Amino acid sequence: MLGKDHVEEIDRVLRGQDTGRDRLVSDSWQRCVETYGMDPARPDPAHIVTETELRAHREQSERLIATARSGLHALFRQVAGQGYVLLLADAKGVCVDFFGDPRFEDQLRESGLYLGSNWTEDLAGTCGVGSCIVTGEAVTIHQGDHFGLPHTPLSCTAAPIHDTRGELVAVLDISLLRSPSPKSSQNLAMGLVTSSARRVEMANLMAMTRRDWVLRVSTSPEFLEVDPEAAVALDGSGRIVGMTSGARAALQPTGGADLIGIRIDELMELSVDDMPDLMRGRPSEDRVLRLKDGRGLFGHAIAPQTPLRSRARKQREAALPGAFGSFAGPDPALGALLAQAARLSPTAIPLLICGETGTGKEKLARAIHVTGCKAQGFRAVRCTGRSLADCVIDAAPGTLFLRGVEDLDPPAQAALLANLDGRGDLRVLASSRAGPEALREHLREDLFHRLAGAILTLPPLRHRADMDWLIDRLLRRRSADDMRLSPAARAELKARPWHGNIRELEHALDTAVALCDGRVIDLPDLPPAPQQTVRQPPAEDALETVLAACGWNMSQAARRLGVNRSTILRRMRKAGLSPP
Numbered sequence: 001m002l003g004k005d006h007v008e009e010i011d012r013v014l015r016g017q018d019t020g021r022d023r024l025v026s027d028s029w030q031r032c033v034e035t036y037g038m039d040p041a042r043p044d045p046a047h048i049v050t051e052t053e054l055r056a057h058r059e060q061s062e063r064l065i066a067t068a069r070s071g072l073h074a075l076f077r078q079v080a081g082q083g084y085v086l087l088l089a090d091a092k093g094v095c096v097d098f099f100g101d102p103r104f105e106d107q108l109r110e111s112g113l114y115l116g117s118n119w120t121e122d123l124a125g126t127c128g129v130g131s132c133i134v135t136g137e138a139v140t141i142h143q144g145d146h147f148g149l150p151h152t153p154l155s156c157t158a159a160p161i162h163d164t165r166g167e168l169v170a171v172l173d174i175s176l177l178r179s180p181s182p183k184s185s186q187n188l189a190m191g192l193v194t195s196s197a198r199r200v201e202m203a204n205l206m207a208m209t210r211r212d213w214v215l216r217v218s219t220s221p222e223f224l225e226v227d228p229e230a231a232v233a234l235d236g237s238g239r240i241v242g243m244t245s246g247a248r249a250a251l252q253p254t255g256g257a258d259l260i261g262i263r264i265d266e267l268m269e270l271s272v273d274d275m276p277d278l279m280r281g282r283p284s285e286d287r288v289l290r291l292k293d294g295r296g297l298f299g300h301a302i303a304p305q306t307p308l309r310s311r312a313r314k315q316r317e318a319a320l321p322g323a324f325g326s327f328a329g330p331d332p333a334l335g336a337l338l339a340q341a342a343r344l345s346p347t348a349i350p351l352l353i354c355g356e357t358g359t360g361k362e363k364l365a366r367a368i369h370v371t372g373c374k375a376q377g378f379r380a381v382r383c384t385g386r387s388l389a390d391c392v393i394d395a396a397p398g399t400l401f402l403r404g405v406e407d408l409d410p411p412a413q414a415a416l417l418a419n420l421d422g423r424g425d426l427r428v429l430a431s432s433r434a435g436p437e438a439l440r441e442h443l444r445e446d447l448f449h450r451l452a453g454a455i456l457t458l459p460p461l462r463h464r465a466d467m468d469w470l471i472d473r474l475l476r477r478r479s480a481d482d483m484r485l486s487p488a489a490r491a492e493l494k495a496r497p498w499h500g501n502i503r504e505l506e507h508a509l510d511t512a513v514a515l516c517d518g519r520v521i522d523l524p525d526l527p528p529a530p531q532q533t534v535r536q537p538p539a540e541d542a543l544e545t546v547l548a549a550c551g552w553n554m555s556q557a558a559r560r561l562g563v564n565r566s567t568i569l570r571r572m573r574k575a576g577l578s579p580p
């Protein structure tokens with residue numbers, strides 16, 4: 001394009017004439033003249049920052065450069081043959097990483113396509129990086145779209161890169177020194193640069209949120225795992241703590257509040273507890289997310305990776321795969337049980353999970369299924385009603401979870417056994433509220449052995465040593481603004497016998513959160529403890545476990561077991577127990 005024509009066109013556009021330029025370009029020209037006081041006719045040398053300034057810019061973007069580098073290498077290999085150069089600029093427009101053909105170094109440097117060049121719009125005029133920073137959108141600034149005459153041979157296509165909170169932190173740009181004249185020749189470049197920016201955001205989110213769940217989403221099941229469209233990171237309460245920029249379009253296309261800080265269950269029928277079900281173990285087509293606006297998406301959850309704070313926790317989580325890592329706090333006995341469950345997960349051994357109501361038997365079954373990396377589904381069926389045998393016949397290959405096998409009457413037991421025969425494609429997990437011995441007496445012997453290849457017994461809540469951990473975890477999941485418990489309310493919760501176990505505790509916390517006015521839940525906010533039934537005196541081993549869980553505080557142990565302190569003392573003496 002001739003310099004005179006270019007200057008005249010800018011003049012016409014500023015006078016309001018339509019010359020066929022994109023709106024984005026004409027808006028930028030207007031800013032260049034009216035806001036930055038630039039003159040398109042004035043020769044404008046490339047702006048390259050000093051070595052010291054460049055070092056400072058690179059240091060600030062160090063982490064992003066490191067994350068982006070391998071992706072950028074791959075992109076450069078794809079485009080280098082066609083003469084493209086690749087720039088990564090920071091949010092201030094300074095090129096902090098660069099890939100170009102060294103044979104053209106002088107030419108590239110002269111055109112400003114070089115490490116340290118400053119491409120902000122107020123210095124360089126309308127250009128790929130500068131206009132991308134101002135508009136926040138991916139742009140192609142092709143030849144005469146550039147404001148400054150020296151830049152008009154170039155074609156630059158740039159896409160924004162956002163940090164995990166949605167702030168623009170960098171721009172990825174691919175440029176050509178010489179290009180064909182139709183702007184549409186750069187459509188492919190636009191596709192490449194936007195998908196590369198999306199992958200850099202994804203890699204950055206994964207690197208920055210290792211302690212959180214990451215939920216990746218896609219509209220197509222085929223691309224869910226290889227190239228998802230967007231992702232969010234969720235903390236333990238299901239609140240969004242990080243995202244890629246595509247998440248807004250994918251999860252909230254009609255706009256709304258900022259995604260950061262809102263809970264995932266406000267956007268879709270899903271809580272952080274469901275994350276294990278969305279891990280790799282299940283086929284993509286089964287991992288459907290239902291959004292509150294009625295749309296469906298496919299979801300892929302990635303478990304927290306970095307071990308957390310304490311050393312004990314580090315050791316426990318290092319030993320336990322993702323789905324088990326968040327199951328329990330510091331309770332050595334439960335930790336050992338989970339370690340066993342983790343080892344049994346990938347085998348075909350049928351597992352019987354025993355435990356009182358609400359102790360998490362189904363949750364454990366799901367964790368076992370997910371960790372077993374079964375590429376098939378998980379089907380849970382209740383062992384009541386007439387349709388159990390049909391459920392077994394209809395069950396697709398995968399994990400079949402038989403809930404409450406203690407409810408099976410003799411005809412149902414016979415039918416179940418007959419239908420399980422020949423279903424080698426089913427991994428059978430069963431749960432029972434009755435203990436193994438009682439169940440052995442209740443079930444036919446052959447069925448018992450068909451179900452109980454190994455037995456895992458979950459402790460009742462009152463025996464768990466990690467109650468503080470569990471209470472905090474359940475509370476975090478419920479309260480939008482970090483609520484906490486007063487010491488008195490916490491002590492009261494820890495002292496209750498919890499015959500309904502975790503389910504009952506969940507309901508109590510739901511009530512307390514609803515009743516509490518401020519952020520501190522106190523005694524009056526707690527629902528009254530259910531009437532305590534008269535309980536059998538505890539067996540000696542149970543007594544010892546409860547005492548240990550209560551730090552050998554006899555009054556607390558007595559409240560938990562629903563007996564007098566003197567009964568505890570008497571039974572301790574009888575069993576020869578004394579505080580450590």
Ligand SMILES: Nc1ncnc2c1ncn2[C@@H]1O[C@H](COP(=O)(O)OP(=O)(O)OP(=O)(O)O)[C@@H](O)[C@H]1O
Binds near residue numbers: 326355358362431506
């Ligand atoms: N380890 C855990 N951490 C957090 N929540 C849990 C845990 N285990 C169970 N829960 C919660 O407690 C409730 C009861 O769990 P689940 O249904 O797995 O218990 P269950 O033993 O199978 O109950 P039932 O015997 O009555 O069928 C669920 O809401 C579940 O999410």
